[in-house]
Amino acid sequence: MRGTEPPSHHRAWTWQSGRDPHGLALAERPVAPPRPGEVLVRNAVIGLNPVDWKVLGSDTWRPGKVPGCDGAGIVIAAGADVPGAWLGQRVAYHTWLGGRGSFAETTPVAARALLPVPAALDLEVAASVPCPGLTAWLALGKLPAQPGILLVAGAGGGVGTYLVPLAIRAGWKVTAQCHPRHHDRLVAQGAAVLPWNAELPRAAYGAAIDLRGPEAAAGLFPHLRANGHLVCIQGRVGGWGGEAFARCISLHEVALGALHVHGDARDWHALRRAAAGIFDDLVTARLAPEPALARDFECLPAHLQALKDRDFSGKALIRV
Template identity: 50%
Template sequence: MTGPGMHGATQRAEHRAWTWHTSPEPLGLKLARVPVPVPAAGQVLVRNAAIGLNPVDWKVLGGALVNWQAGHVPGVDGAGEVVALGEGVSAERLGQRVAYHTSLHRDGSFAEHTLVDARALLCLPHALDFETAASFPCPALTAWLAIDKVPVKPGQPLLVSGAGGAVGQYVIQLAAARGFAVTAMANARHRDRLLALGAKDCVDGPLPDGEAWTGGRRYFAVLDTVSGDHATRMAAALRANGHLVCIQDRVPQWPCEPFGLTLSMHEVALGALHVHGDDGAWLQLRRAGERMLSEVSEGRMQPQGRVVHKFDELAQLLDTLRNRNFSGKPVIRVS
């Protein structure tokens, strides 16, 4: 399949894709055959080998955060091979093994092929398999954006709440590598794993609904992966001039009086870069992501364990993720 300004080819004019038809339920997705998309200027076509599933993939199905039309292909994370190029993309891209995070506002990764902006591609180390690579972009890049908000002060105490999930897996390691004394807040079943990743201490959590933090103002920074409400309550754990980083949702109101504790507030949203990020911001993120992928490939950074299913089982696995009926990172093997 070729077109104006397009180089390379796919072997078929149609492909399989999971499509959305206004249902908020993952099981409402339908597997269909649709035309293989053609890359525009600055884009590439990736033939997916694996697809990473994330909580955002089921959260957006209700339509509140997006303006989709029936037939839209959801999904943000994938990995595979570049098989076609749009105008202005270097010919060196053709055939590259890549991972990517793509925008919620156009067709995504739940298909055999996906259009991706060339500036968002993460080149893979030769030794890294596609399933591990597909599990990486959303949680790992979000974790990097979160830790990058906090000034590096080795030895300072830092707490990660909701540390047992995929984002926490990377935040713990990135914070420990920067020299922070990391405390992980998570269910006790994650304790041994989080200590092995670099946490110095673990506390039970997250906080029950409506319950306040009672452990005193102990931390230079709190990185919260739970919710805006939970982050608000965790602000009580911060010292003066501390940093509160909200990874899931945002804090609706400043949690302290003006000119008192003088806390710094931060929000994190990887998807915002697709709308507002310039080439410089993407270059910085891409370089960080490729460094982390190299560390994963070399065993110096540990990804979350993967739960791998077939392409035909994508909707069922996404529904299982929504109901949190397993531990690990869900990945779909496309071929």
Template identity: 55%
Template sequence: MQDEVSMPRTWQAWTWTGHADPLALALQTVAAAPLQSGQVLVRNTVIGLNPVDWKVLGGDLVDWQPGKVPGVDGTGEVVAIGSCVTHEWLGERVAYHTSLASPGSFAEYTPVDARALLTIPSAVDFDTAASVPCPALTAWLALDKLPPRREARILISGAGGAVGLYAVQLAAMQGFEVSVMCHPRHWDRLRALGARECFEGPLDADSEWPQTQASRFFAIVDAVDSTHAARLSPALAANGHLICIQGRVEGWPSPPFGRTMSLHEVALGAMHQHGSDADWTRLVDAGNRILKLIADGRLKSEPLLTASFDSLPKRLDALRHRSVSGKSVVAVSSFRHAVGL
């Protein structure tokens, strides 16, 4: 059984056609499927675009068939619930990160596991909330790998991006002494958010910087790639932590009984496949606290670039080519109004 406020039979969605090019996405009418136990139906108001949304279109990272609806982040209102979901969710303003294996957020409506829903505070608008789940929860998961150690030095590499924005602020709130590595154009902004020291990066293969900083950092969070993460490893102190957000280091970067470092990988999508209900409770609690910090003005979100639903492929293509500065979000409600729905 499913309880409905407004359960449509069909809706509009951008679908994958089997091509890596975001501009090849097709706007189609898709049929509603019955909600599964534990799911809700969200009428999307705003969609958040993330790098993963274009990276998966090549097909190497996913097992998709043409017609699949991509997208992982969205916000909107719960309009229907499946079995084993409490009625209190109906009508709630929510944000979510959903599985790549499920129908995604590039649509007017998206089925979402209720355990993954974040509650949007009244002081936070849908646009801002849509920009939060993927980057902020990834940053939280990265820092959750670390044991608490106030005033320990931590380096965040690739800090100019969305994940870095949240990682810098959350690490500073946790009492770490935060250094960043990124393009100098980001330094003033990151200093204002809690970074004490800034280094230019990413590093090339010939850089001697890791050796000049040998044994300095308790932890390094790298959001560039696995090769860059390994390149930074000499800067770790004994028993330090190397946390990889983009890929993972395949070979151990130090000899046995050398730095005795710990290696970590971070992938928010893994939660959908392997996370328990208890894991999701912790993650959702973290997401709700992040949204509350934004509502209270204690945490800065990204500057927003809001586009129309019909321009979604163009905005995703611009994100792929890094030709935009800011967080791209897509307003579904304006499209619904334009077509008279």
């Protein structure tokens, strides 16, 4: 291990049982040195995402697990086979949900998952990007190269914040379906908007990206054109929604965490390049992040519960 001497202990929010964010327990734990291929990040900001409360109490979890997938901070130590140039660097990251998470003062992160943060970008903004921003980028990568009319269902949240303007930039004519409180922002970005419960026209869209859930996604099949594409982010649908070789709808799924298990060096290189592009767009104001709602580290369970209850609109962040 190389770098400044890491702290011997740190505070971490740990899962004990159940699916209630208020069940997380604050513990002081020893800081393990980074393994080969890892660095240790001293977190400055933790990004909270809906997936963080959705996976609480997963079957493979054991008491004491540290949840959380997004964060940003400073690299303070490096394991074997990690270039020393990472030490002291400002980084953001997305971690595997099944591993050691970001709900802590320090987090071990695979070096391949590190996203360098430009000096001009605040770490709060950087911490808000990985899960929603890179999910949006992956979703767009599932669509055909020839743009057409795209429906983004549930466009008002974090993924939609990046997905809608990136799709418009790629040449898609975007219709955003979401709560009316998001309409002005999305219209300003160049999208057409529909209320979340609007009646959709049949066979109108060349592609649809669903950000709501499998049942809602399945309801989009009749509204796709022949040879259309349906991309599911919040859960896969149970079937193709029609007989074989009829309208020939292509079904896709997106899960950023899959790369932690199945991704290779080329996949991670592409993901890091995508993150660099998003960071640059945020610095130059070609993209705008969600409005931040930051709370102190001690408030993490309550802030995660408020995110689950949809008590606010914006990006939930934790200052460490």
